[in-house]
Amino acid sequence: MAIFGPIVGLRTRLQKEGLYIDPQWLMVFFLVIGSALGRFLINLNSSRKTEIAFVKNTKLRISNYFSNKGKHIAITGFLFAVAYPFLPFTDRYLLDVGIMVLTYIMLGWGLNIVVGLAGLLDLGYVAFYAVGAYSFALLSTTFGWSFWICLPLAGIFAAFAGILLGFPVLRLRGDYLAIVTLGFGEIVRIILLNWYDLTGGPDGIGGISRPSFFGLPFTNNLKEGENSFHTFFNLEYSTAHKLIFLYYLILILALVTNFFTLRIRKLPVGRAWEALREDEIACKSLGVNPTNTKLTAFAIGAMFGGFAGAFFATKQTFVSPESFTFIESAIIVAIVVLGGMGSQTGVVLAAIFLIGFTEVFRELEQFRMIAFGLAMVLIMLFKPKGILSNREPTIKLHGDKK
Amino acid sequence: MSNKLLSVENLTMKFGGLIAIDNLSFSASESQITSIIGPNGAGKTTVFNCLTGFYKPSEGEMILHKDNDSISLKKYTDFKISHKAKVARTFQNIRLFSSMSVLENLLVAQHNELMVASGYSIFGLLNLKRYKDKEREAVEKAKYWLDLTGLTTRADDNAGDLSYGDQRKLEIIRAMCTNPKLLCLDEPAAGLNPKESSELNKLLKFIKTEKQTGILLIEHDMSVVMGISDHVVVLNYGKKIFEGTAKDTRNSKEVIEAYLGVEE
Numbered sequence: 001m002a003i004f005g006p007i008v009g010l011r012t013r014l015q016k017e018g019l020y021i022d023p024q025w026l027m028v029f030f031l032v033i034g035s036a037l038g039r040f041l042i043n044l045n046s047s048r049k050t051e052i053a054f055v056k057n058t059k060l061r062i063s064n065y066f067s068n069k070g071k072h073i074a075i076t077g078f079l080f081a082v083a084y085p086f087l088p089f090t091d092r093y094l095l096d097v098g099i100m101v102l103t104y105i106m107l108g109w110g111l112n113i114v115v116g117l118a119g120l121l122d123l124g125y126v127a128f129y130a131v132g133a134y135s136f137a138l139l140s141t142t143f144g145w146s147f148w149i150c151l152p153l154a155g156i157f158a159a160f161a162g163i164l165l166g167f168p169v170l171r172l173r174g175d176y177l178a179i180v181t182l183g184f185g186e187i188v189r190i191i192l193l194n195w196y197d198l199t200g201g202p203d204g205i206g207g208i209s210r211p212s213f214f215g216l217p218f219t220n221n222l223k224e225g226e227n228s229f230h231t232f233f234n235l236e237y238s239t240a241h242k243l244i245f246l247y248y249l250i251l252i253l254a255l256v257t258n259f260f261t262l263r264i265r266k267l268p269v270g271r272a273w274e275a276l277r278e279d280e281i282a283c284k285s286l287g288v289n290p291t292n293t294k295l296t297a298f299a300i301g302a303m304f305g306g307f308a309g310a311f312f313a314t315k316q317t318f319v320s321p322e323s324f325t326f327i328e329s330a331i332i333v334a335i336v337v338l339g340g341m342g343s344q345t346g347v348v349l350a351a352i353f354l355i356g357f358t359e360v361f362r363e364l365e366q367f368r369m370i371a372f373g374l375a376m377v378l379i380m381l382f383k384p385k386g387i388l389s390n391r392e393p394t395i396k397l398h399g400d401k402k
Numbered sequence: 403m404s405n406k407l408l409s410v411e412n413l414t415m416k417f418g419g420l421i422a423i424d425n426l427s428f429s430a431s432e433s434q435i436t437s438i439i440g441p442n443g444a445g446k447t448t449v450f451n452c453l454t455g456f457y458k459p460s461e462g463e464m465i466l467h468k469d470n471d472s473i474s475l476k477k478y479t480d481f482k483i484s485h486k487a488k489v490a491r492t493f494q495n496i497r498l499f500s501s502m503s504v505l506e507n508l509l510v511a512q513h514n515e516l517m518v519a520s521g522y523s524i525f526g527l528l529n530l531k532r533y534k535d536k537e538r539e540a541v542e543k544a545k546y547w548l549d550l551t552g553l554t555t556r557a558d559d560n561a562g563d564l565s566y567g568d569q570r571k572l573e574i575i576r577a578m579c580t581n582p583k584l585l586c587l588d589e590p591a592a593g594l595n596p597k598e599s600s601e602l603n604k605l606l607k608f609i610k611t612e613k614q615t616g617i618l619l620i621e622h623d624m625s626v627v628m629g630i631s632d633h634v635v636v637l638n639y640g641k642k643i644f645e646g647t648a649k650d651t652r653n654s655k656e657v658i659e660a661y662l663g664v665e666e
Contacts, residue, residue, distance in 0.1 A: 269517070274506075275502065278502060281497060285492075286490070286510060287481050287580055395537075396505070396558045397558055
């Protein structure tokens, strides 16, 4: 109370006559109540051992529940994701948030290959996102190719960028690797900013074509004899169609990423990635080529970043270097780490949590950042390995052998 | 006398001014256990690191005789040694993939074969039968070794959750899953209780006789060394001071001096 009083309780106000001080007692009151409650809970927790045992039990039960019911949760989540655009409460804004969350889920899944599986901390993942977005933008504006041609090309370009980054950092590990990848992310952004002839510098690239539904565009101003999505299906023209289409597009892309990751985890490459994360020297002694293994991880992770970037470009119809700052990389890494390294469901939860909640609580302005920080601290305290940190073996000798 | 498997000739390894191995020559044979012993810092592990490609020796030659073919181990670096020359090793401080399951550990050891079978992941992604069969085969092989060491019930547990002795065993059978010609074991009995080390002896004898694999063993536990070695090489300060059978080694004056010091 004594501390809160002067810090929060008094707010300066500048008026014509001079500097005023407004007391904000209500705020102080809330904070005091809040902290007292928090203190009380902590005391409650530490004073009773049975209480702790209970908490531990529930935690164990929750984690068991998640590992047993993982499949059900995934299916429920999937069904919800499919039905989401048509739910009664979903408006344009929520749909937009949904698209954004899915984009980050996809990025999280892509980065999960590099960070979660191969254990290579990549702080410059946004670079591949940017490469994907820019290659898509350039290909579609200069050659006028359609979305479905540009998308794989954008992925290939990003994968190439991944290999380009991979080569010099092969020998690095841990902190050093993180710093170099961070630098790489910045380099890509600065190149985009300064290569004016190609990228348009800070002006960005505009007029990127929108994806079409099997050749049917989502427009209202049609020329004679042309079909668009709404005329073909005899629907009333609505901008929501386009948004719903984009939503399903990113949903499919994200699911492809997920399916791919789940599959590749069970392949020798996937196992080699995880083995490399565990112990590189042991890997070498068993004849696993660390160079190739790391490069494939970088390339495949980057490829999915590139796909997400291409989607971003077509959704915005405009790209500029401003969208690819370090904070984006940080958010994606936070999603992966918070979700639990290597856990696909964890990434989804973390993405919904990080992106969804910050969006939903936008009205609360700076307080959402406090809540955000608090949540981070709580997770690090109680779940230091991330929300879902259970690792399922990729193959089993006993039990549910598939 | 069985066939010669490995011959090390005039091997020298220098780290700056320090000579870790000085002009060392010895040989090891197929289906035999060759022990390298010596006081701490004698250069035993350095010999292993040279053989398995982790260090590049300053001088000398290491030749592996395999199927009427002689391979110079110097040509290969780290991971290729296991892949091409079929030399496998374990480590003094256990190096397992501790948060992966026991079975996964054994499958990683068969990485190269599986990788080819999975068509460098492309066929594997499509879940083709060819890969499935190969994977089943790999699992069978893993199971064979697990059954042999009594670890089958632990197959789906994390390798890091095993007891120390089981981890040692797992590391050895993981190395065996690479189908090695020569198996280099760096202190496999360190930290084992008497029961576990007698089990280890049995396992090593089995590998030697049934798999025709040559074993190179670094060990401090003399009950293991004397119990199973066919041939002993004694190092001190990087130099070979004695070579012979286990019995001869026990009675050798030089060896006793190296371990206990010279009488004034």
